[in-house]
Amino acid sequence: MRTTLLAAAGFLAVAACSTTSAPGAASTASTDPRAGEAEFRELYKELIETNTTLSVGSCTLASERMKARLVAAGYPESDLHILVNPKPNRPQDGNLVAILPGSNPAKKPILLMAHIDVVEAKREDWVRDPFKLTEEEGFFFARGASDDKAMAAIFTDSMVRFKREGYKPERTIKMMLNCGEESGDEFIGAKYMVENHLDLISAEFALNEGAGGRIDPDTGKYVYNGVQAGEKLYQDFHLEVTNPGGHSSRPVPDNAIYRLGQALAKVEAIQFPIEFNDATRGFFRRMGQITPGQEGQDMRDAADGENATAIRRLMLNPGYNALFKTTCVATQLNAGHAPNALPQRATANVNCRIFPGRTPTEIKQQLEIAINDAQVKVTLNGQAEAPSPPPNLTPEILGPIEKISEQLFPGVPVIPAMATGATDGRFTTPAGIPTYGVSGIFADPNTSGVHGLNERVGVKQLYDGRVFLHLLVKEYAGGK
Numbered sequence: 096m097r098t099t100l101l102a103a104a105g106f107l108a109v110a111a112c113s114t115t116s117a118p119g120a121a122s123t124a125s126t127d128p129r130a131g132e133a134e135f136r137e138l139y140k141e142l143i144e145t146n147t148t149l150s151v152g153s154c155t156l157a158s159e160r161m162k163a164r165l166v167a168a169g170y171p172e173s174d175l176h177i178l179v180n181p182k183p184n185r186p187q188d189g190n191l192v193a194i195l196p197g198s199n200p201a202k203k204p205i206l207l208m209a210h211i212d213v214v215e216a217k218r219e220d221w222v223r224d225p226f227k228l229t230e231e232e233g234f235f236f237a238r239g240a241s242d243d244k245a246m247a248a249i250f251t252d253s254m255v256r257f258k259r260e261g262y263k264p265e266r267t268i269k270m271m272l273n274c275g276e277e278s279g280d281e282f283i284g285a286k287y288m289v290e291n292h293l294d295l296i297s298a299e300f301a302l303n304e305g306a307g308g309r310i311d312p313d314t315g316k317y318v319y320n321g322v323q324a325g326e327k328l329y330q331d332f333h334l335e336v337t338n339p340g341g342h343s344s345r346p347v348p349d350n351a352i353y354r355l356g357q358a359l360a361k362v363e364a365i366q367f368p369i370e371f372n373d374a375t376r377g378f379f380r381r382m383g384q385i386t387p388g389q390e391g392q393d394m395r396d397a398a399d400g401e402n403a404t405a406i407r408r409l410m411l412n413p414g415y416n417a418l419f420k421t422t423c424v425a426t427q428l429n430a431g432h433a434p435n436a437l438p439q440r441a442t443a444n445v446n447c448r449i450f451p452g453r454t455p456t457e458i459k460q461q462l463e464i465a466i467n468d469a470q471v472k473v474t475l476n477g478q479a480e481a482p483s484p485p486p487n488l489t490p491e492i493l494g495p496i497e498k499i500s501e502q503l504f505p506g507v508p509v510i511p512a513m514a515t516g517a518t519d520g521r522f523t524t525p526a527g528i529p530t531y532g533v534s535g536i537f538a539d540p541n542t543s544g545v546h547g548l549n550e551r552v553g554v555k556q557l558y559d560g561r562v563f564l565h566l567l568v569k570e571y572a573g574g575k
Contacts, residue, residue: 124259128562131256135561138164138255139248140228143237147212147274149281154274155179155189157211161251161272165193168255178292180274180282188274190284192295193254197267198574203299204267205571206528207254209247210276210284210304210519213239214546222549234551241552242545243304246534247272249561253568264572271296276519280477285519289526298528300492302568305514305532308507310556312539319385319510320500322493323532324374325485326514326521328449331476332423332462333442334358338470340432340439351441352430358471359425362445365465367421369406370450371398372485375418377511379409385508417515421458423447444476448515455479480521485513486529495570496533503535503563535563 125131141160146152158177165175170193180188191211197204216225216238223229225238239245250270257268273284288296306321336351336358376398383394393405410416423445430441447458455475462473486492488511497509512532514520520530537556544550 124256124261126260126262128565129558131252132558132561135248135252135558138252139235139244139557142211142244142248142251143228143235143239144226146226147239148215149212149278150215152212153187153189154212154284155187158189158191158272158274161191161211161247162193164251164255165258168258170195170254170258176295178288180284180287182282185282188282188284190274190288191270191272192288192292193251193270195254195257195262195264195268197264197572199265202266202573204269204297205568206296206298206301206523207250207268207270207568208273208285208301208303208519208523208530209250209271210243210273211239211247212274212277212284213242213244214277216550220548225550230554233554235554235557236549236551238550240550241536241538241543242550243276245536245552245557245560246304246564249564252561253565256565262569262574264569264574266299266572266574268568268572269296269298273519283519283522285522289522293526296523296528300486301520301523301528301530302564303518303520303523303530303532304534305518305520306512307534307560308504308537308556310537310539310553312542317504317507317537319382319508320496320504320535320537321510321512321533322488322496323512323514323518323520324488325372325451325524326516326518326532327417327421327451328453328455328480328482328521329517330447330449330455330458330479332445332447332459333472333474333476334362334445334466335440335442335472335474336470337440338438340437343435343437346437351438354468354470355428355430355441355443358466358468359443359445361465361467362423362425362462365423365461367423367450367461369401369419370421370452371401371419372451372513373488374485374511374513377488378418378513381508381510414515417448418513421447421450421453422515423458423462448517449482451485451513452482454482481525483521483525486524486531488531492529492531495567499563499567499570500535502566503559533564533567534560535567536560 145157147154174194176192178190229236275282275284305323308320309318336355338351379394380398383391396402396405426446427444431438500509523530
């Protein structure tokens, strides 16, 4: 693995030797994948320092700033679109779509996706200001440094460079920067675009967040480069028990809190069936080849023969457990109206991550069967999302990823995966745009701080991902 990193570093160092031309000079702009790092850093900094939280931020402002860079690179207004939340009280929820026309209309476009909104962050909780880009000890620190302004900045930077260097792709390249991926049901930009502007973003396939490279935190070695094909369906269920209540000095057997507690214990005991798809089987098979000892053997046995004993051992790891099946877990409780009164109402939220191919209605029925109590009402929170089978990892998709990965990170395997969380791909894939998560940005997920405190991404890893995605998009788009 040391040889791998040195070889990759050598390739990237050679790329770094080139220089960029002045903005707008398409005929002389450098085509070296490492060119323009300083300008990229400024773009990344501007995006990071544009607050895009739901509470006080503005995705529209971020979209306008990225659009300005594209205009400066030579894009006409007709190829740039800012589409804003139609709700009159949310003009700050803006999405940006940019289009670089291809030369071959017979080839369908490729869509580059990233969300530009971020999770809330309080200055008093962070070591550094979360809305100022800070570089320390080989890392960039900021809210959104990784999730997902890294990919948003990389894609915007590539679109700028494509135009400046005079690149003429065969496929049309589209970029969509979304708002609302982190803000629940308030406004989901990808959903809005699919429902209202599908023609504008239609593509043969899309590249998105959802998978990255894994780095060994002790050695710094690159372990594998991940590619996501499919993700679990997110669904919250509302459990509710009501009764007349009364004075707490006169307790009765039918207590709403106890009844709800019993229902939740039954939910905890549900054993959803073990399932596989191409992504999860591929994950365990390829991970088994690079994982030593019993764990590696269990991975290979699970993938090749669905060995029950091996699977049980692997399921002791929460991350692996989530890949095998649907999971449902209680996440919120609310009960009672006074400390000296019997509760009249008790509610709980049960969050389920549903294995691809299963429906929320099907899982609701399983919850009701397990609880087996007519006084516990189970309802879906919000509108159920449309389930979709995971997109196929065809040679046409996987081949270019493996090619560029080997070119930059020799000997580091490409490993397919299924996201157990949720991305905007849950809207685009069912809409007919198969969406794959791949970034080439290597990280240790246990220390990246995504959605938590002191979010960070390695400086070298971010720049490596920039090269990887730039070359990958060109590989898919063709042309010269």
